[in-house]
Amino acid sequence: MSKVAVIQYPGSNCDLDALEILQKIERKGTELVWHKELKREEYDAYVLPGGFSYGDYLRAGAIAATSPSLTVVREAADKNKPVLGICNGFQILVEAGLLPGAVLRNSGLRFVCTWTRLRVETTRTPFTRLSEKGETLRIPIAHGEGRYYLDKNEVQQLEQREQIVLRYVNDQNEPSDDSNPNGSVDNIAGICNEKGNVMGLMPHPERASLPILSPDGQAYGRVIFDSMLKSLNRLSA
Amino acid sequence: MTVIQVQKPNLTNEEIRYARNKLGREPTQVEWAMLEAQWSEHCSYKSSKLLLKLLPSKGPRVLVGPGFDAGVIDIGDGWVATLHIESHNHPSAIDPYGGAATGVGGVVRDILSMGTRPIALLDPLRFGGLETSHSRWLLDNVVRGIADYGNCIGVPTVGGEVEFDPSFERNCLVDVVCLGLGRKTKLVLAEAKHPGDLVYLIGGSTGRDGIRGASFASNPLNERSESERSAVQVPDPFTKKLIIEAVLEAAEAGVIHGMKDLGGGGLSCGLSEMAAKAGTGMEIDLDLLRTREPDMEPAEIMISESQERMILIVRPVDEGRLRGILDKWEVGYSRIGQVTKNGILLIKRGQNIVAKAPARFVAEAPVIPRASRKPLYIDELARAPEPPLPQDLNETLLSLLSSPNICSRDWIYRQYDFEVGLRTILKPGQGDASVLRLPNGKTLAVTTDGNSKQAYLDPYWGTIGILSETFSNLVATGAEPVAIVDHLQYGDPGNPEVYWTFREAIRAIKDYLNAVKVPCVGGKVSFYNEDSDTKTAIKPSPVIAALGLRDSKTAKMGSAFRAEGDDLLIAGTTLPELGGSEYYERVEGLVGGPVPRVNLKNERTIMRTISGLVKAGLVESAHDVSKGGLAVGLAEMAIQGQRGFTVVIDEVPTKTDRIDRLLFSESKPRFILESKPKNTLRILRRMRAAKIKAAKIGRVQGNRLEFAQESDPLITIPLKVATESWSGALRKTMEAAA
Numbered sequence: 001m002s003k004v005a006v007i008q009y010p011g012s013n014c015d016l017d018a019l020e021i022l023q024k025i026e027r028k029g030t031e032l033v034w035h036k037e038l039k040r041e042e043y044d045a046y047v048l049p050g051g052f053s054y055g056d057y058l059r060a061g062a063i064a065a066t067s068p069s070l071t072v073v074r075e076a077a078d079k080n081k082p083v084l085g086i087c088n089g090f091q092i093l094v095e096a097g098l099l100p101g102a103v104l105r106n107s108g109l110r111f112v113c114t115w116t117r118l119r120v121e122t123t124r125t126p127f128t129r130l131s132e133k134g135e136t137l138r139i140p141i142a143h144g145e146g147r148y149y150l151d152k153n154e155v156q157q158l159e160q161r162e163q164i165v166l167r168y169v170n171d172q173n174e175p176s177d178d179s180n181p182n183g184s185v186d187n188i189a190g191i192c193n194e195k196g197n198v199m200g201l202m203p204h205p206e207r208a209s210l211p212i213l214s215p216d217g218q219a220y221g222r223v224i225f226d227s228m229l230k231s232l233n234r235l236s237a
Numbered sequence: 238m239t240v241i242q243v244q245k246p247n248l249t250n251e252e253i254r255y256a257r258n259k260l261g262r263e264p265t266q267v268e269w270a271m272l273e274a275q276w277s278e279h280c281s282y283k284s285s286k287l288l289l290k291l292l293p294s295k296g297p298r299v300l301v302g303p304g305f306d307a308g309v310i311d312i313g314d315g316w317v318a319t320l321h322i323e324s325h326n327h328p329s330a331i332d333p334y335g336g337a338a339t340g341v342g343g344v345v346r347d348i349l350s351m352g353t354r355p356i357a358l359l360d361p362l363r364f365g366g367l368e369t370s371h372s373r374w375l376l377d378n379v380v381r382g383i384a385d386y387g388n389c390i391g392v393p394t395v396g397g398e399v400e401f402d403p404s405f406e407r408n409c410l411v412d413v414v415c416l417g418l419g420r421k422t423k424l425v426l427a428e429a430k431h432p433g434d435l436v437y438l439i440g441g442s443t444g445r446d447g448i449r450g451a452s453f454a455s456n457p458l459n460e461r462s463e464s465e466r467s468a469v470q471v472p473d474p475f476t477k478k479l480i481i482e483a484v485l486e487a488a489e490a491g492v493i494h495g496m497k498d499l500g501g502g503g504l505s506c507g508l509s510e511m512a513a514k515a516g517t518g519m520e521i522d523l524d525l526l527r528t529r530e531p532d533m534e535p536a537e538i539m540i541s542e543s544q545e546r547m548i549l550i551v552r553p554v555d556e557g558r559l560r561g562i563l564d565k566w567e568v569g570y571s572r573i574g575q576v577t578k579n580g581i582l583l584i585k586r587g588q589n590i591v592a593k594a595p596a597r598f599v600a601e602a603p604v605i606p607r608a609s610r611k612p613l614y615i616d617e618l619a620r621a622p623e624p625p626l627p628q629d630l631n632e633t634l635l636s637l638l639s640s641p642n643i644c645s646r647d648w649i650y651r652q653y654d655f656e657v658g659l660r661t662i663l664k665p666g667q668g669d670a671s672v673l674r675l676p677n678g679k680t681l682a683v684t685t686d687g688n689s690k691q692a693y694l695d696p697y698w699g700t701i702g703i704l705s706e707t708f709s710n711l712v713a714t715g716a717e718p719v720a721i722v723d724h725l726q727y728g729d730p731g732n733p734e735v736y737w738t739f740r741e742a743i744r745a746i747k748d749y750l751n752a753v754k755v756p757c758v759g760g761k762v763s764f765y766n767e768d769s770d771t772k773t774a775i776k777p778s779p780v781i782a783a784l785g786l787r788d789s790k791t792a793k794m795g796s797a798f799r800a801e802g803d804d805l806l807i808a809g810t811t812l813p814e815l816g817g818s819e820y821y822e823r824v825e826g827l828v829g830g831p832v833p834r835v836n837l838k839n840e841r842t843i844m845r846t847i848s849g850l851v852k853a854g855l856v857e858s859a860h861d862v863s864k865g866g867l868a869v870g871l872a873e874m875a876i877q878g879q880r881g882f883t884v885v886i887d888e889v890p891t892k893t894d895r896i897d898r899l900l901f902s903e904s905k906p907r908f909i910l911e912s913k914p915k916n917t918l919r920i921l922r923r924m925r926a927a928k929i930k931a932a933k934i935g936r937v938q939g940n941r942l943e944f945a946q947e948s949d950p951l952i953t954i955p956l957k958v959a960t961e962s963w964s965g966a967l968r969k970t971m972e973a974a975a
Contacts, residue, residue: 010475010479010566010567011389011475011478013389013390013391013657014391014657016658017658017659020659021659050657051391052388052389052391052474052478054475055389055473055474055475055476055478056389056475057475110381110384110652111384111385111388111652111654112651113650113651113652113655114651140656142388142656142657144388204656206659207656207659210659212662212674212793213656213659213661213662213674215667
């Protein structure tokens with residue numbers, strides 16, 4: 001049995017949602033852990049859920065990034081364990097320096113809640129290995145600060161190192177301005193670190209993991225969690 | 238500087254006399270301030286409570302009815318749903334962002350104080366015309382306020398409605414409905430039952446914001462209102478989120494014995510009502526409170542409406558556990574006193590007694606009898622002559638589709654997180670009601686509606702029409718309606734003509750609910766929605782929120798056309814009832830004419846039949862006919878499904894032959910159903926058995942909106958053109974102005 005921690009920060013609000021989906025896959029091993037209770041590196045994987053940790057005061061994710069729980073997460077990342085940051089969790093990982101770049105206010109300056117199409121750009125990560133390169137996933141976003149930013153050279157580097165995991169695309173499966181909901185550079189929706197074991201994404205895969213909640217009855221988000229747990233089973237086997 | 242100055246209390250002369258008599262002495266300054274807050278219309282319902290008692294409020298599913306923070310409905314398997322509606326009209330007119338945000342905060346606390354988790358919000362909104370920059374500013378900031386607050390606390394905003402009418406130019410209406418979910422065994426009530434229990438004030442500290450908010454909301458707005466910003470509360474959604482989690486953890490642990498949120502009237506209202514409900518008293522020491530400013534007067538503390546505060550009643554033995562939970566969530570708290578036996582509300586500041594009065598006396602304001610008189614305009618406007626037929630029906634339909642009262646609301650709801658919580662099955666824009674997943678496998682449908690244009694022309698039938706529409710919304714998703722809450726918004730109740738329109742609404746709700754056998758489990762009244770400088774009141778604005786239960790097996794039922802070749806059916810009769818219709822008001826510029834009347838005898842049967850058809854899986858998509866009539870209803874289904882249709886208007890069951898009446902009348906209840914051709918006959922047979930007029934009127938086909946009379950084309954509009962009119966209208970208006 002693999003042990004997965006969903007870390008709960010003050011102001012997390014997708015913690016129970018991520019927990020519910022993960023428990024459908026790994027009933028016993030998934031636990032909700034209050035950030036102050038996370039003192040030892042004892043889980044096989046860590047999920048930082050969405051929400052408004054510390055009310056997004058200062059900058060989204062900035063205050064949670066100083067939580068001692070990040071020391072544990074960093075240690076896990078160094079040991080090649082999977083670390084997944086969703087929405088606010090992505091922002092926290094960026095603020096903590098575990099992922100490159102910055103996540104800025106949406107270009108439209110408004111909160112956006114909508115279903116997006118995402119193209120899988122690499123299957124080398126523990127979060128996309130059950131998916132196929134070029135596959136389209138339909139997963140919703142809901143954020144006011146989701147514009148991923150890096151300068152041009154850094155984006156190129158990211159591309160070369162296969163760190164771009166997901167891009168917003170149109171119904172021809174191509175990145176385009178009209179399919180970019182928040183002005184992210186190069187339509188980037190999700191990235192990973194160089195080793196590939198730490199991933200952050202703005203879309204909410206947990207919200208696309210029950211067929212009944214998806215507009216077209218498909219659970220596209222499950223592949224992220226299934227891949228992660230499959231990687232763990234392989235590690236522990 | 239203190240905000241409160243010694244002056245004549247803002248109470249009527251009779252109330253002042255009554256207070257002196259009851260106490261047998263001159264009340265202290267603090268007592269006057271408390272009475273002024275608690276006896277405000279906002280807190281006391283003194284002009285409305287006798288009439289509100291007429292509404293049916295009992296039923297096998299009702300666990301808690303009106304008079305508490307929220308209604309509680311048994312939804313089976315040990316689960317309960319809680320439902321409440323609130324408004325924040327006056328604050329939003331002055332500070333739309335803060336007013337709307339704290340409005341959300343207030344209703345969320347009501348749901349929370351029952352020990353239930355808030356799981357969905359809906360926002361019925363009313364503004365003046367979008368031609369004015371003032372109205373656009375209000376809409377923009379109200380939506381931002383709702384979004385920033387609801388999104389942060391992680392409660393999805395799953396629905397709502399918005400109406401534009403010049404009567405709301407100076408008095409916008411910002412209502413918010415909250416739905417909660419909890420376990421029957423963990424319910425908490427707003428009562429302080431046990432003497433010796435401790436009184437805790439938790440959450441934010443007490444400051445000078447929202448001072449006199451309740452009395453501010455109980456007077457008309459005027460030019461000086463702008464300077465009353467200190468009456469508007471300051472939102473803090475992050476603190477609220479922590480309070481939600483802390484309170485639910487404490488309720489789950491069973492350490493909360495009684496709980497109430499602090500909203501209008503602040504501590505005065507919260508403490509007196511909790512004690513009065515249980516027949517107990519309280520002894521409170523104001524020195525134990527955490528205040529935001531050091532020099533606050535006792536009167537200010539007692540009536541401050543600072544946000545994000547709750548009163549918790551705790552047994553001494555549970556104190557440690559409660560503190561542990563609050564400490565974990567970093568929620569502030571103070572133990573401010575205890576529950577006593579003697580029924581007296583005793584407020585001290587250290588050793589000094591600043592107020593001492595029976596809790597019941599404070600909590601229960603004397604009722605004010607109000608005169609009522611039917612306004613002359615009603616009969617006059619009902620007789621307005623019918624306008625000539627429009628020249629170009631294509632243009633008429635496109636104009637309706639782009640009307641702010643009809644066009645797509647996606648500019649609004651995309652700013653709301655409507656997904657958080659993993660419950661939203663039918664999302665905003667997808668169907669007539671929002672449908673939510675429950676832990677017991679069942680699903681809930683929830684909707685809200687108003688129609689001030691019709692409620693103005695005919696307060697009785699206009700209100701019936703609103704109820705019928707909410708029920709139609711629910712049954713179109715296959716739900717069985719189980720409860721409503723109402724929000725009644727009017728001008729000055731001292732004006733007999735205003736009061737008459739209020740009485741008519743109550744009479745309508747009573748008659749409708751008795752006919753359909755569904756209870757009203759709570760509600761809210763908001764008077765003084767008028768501009769005191771011009772003496773103009775808003776149009777009467779009853780708003781209804783309704784809740785329905787769905788079986789686990791009922792399929793997702795949206796209002797978008799699903800497949801080429803499907804049949805289109807209409808259920809219900811179309812009558813010449815165009816008063817208050819969008820067609821009259823927008824296209825013809827006419828305020829008048831007869832409003833739709835519902836046959837109450839058949840109402841229950843129709844609702845059951847539609848819901849039964851959806852449940853049986855015989856229907857592909859369903860939509861009730863409302864604003865814009867049959868033509869707009871069909872167009873909306875076509876646009877949402879991106880499929881065209883052809884309809885022959887002669888087939889529509891009707892008692893009229895004028896084309897504009899057939900296309901644009903807003904007769905209720907009517908439904909458009911899409912069915913597989915093989916099911917059409919079965920559906921029509923069921924309708925006939927239930928004595929509902931119904932007919933097949935056309936089919937889903939091609940990429941045009943086509944209406945024909947006999948074989949002559951009446952309306953032909955390419956789907957793409959209709960889509961552009963409907964989907965871009967609000968966005969364009971709001972973004973061009975930004």
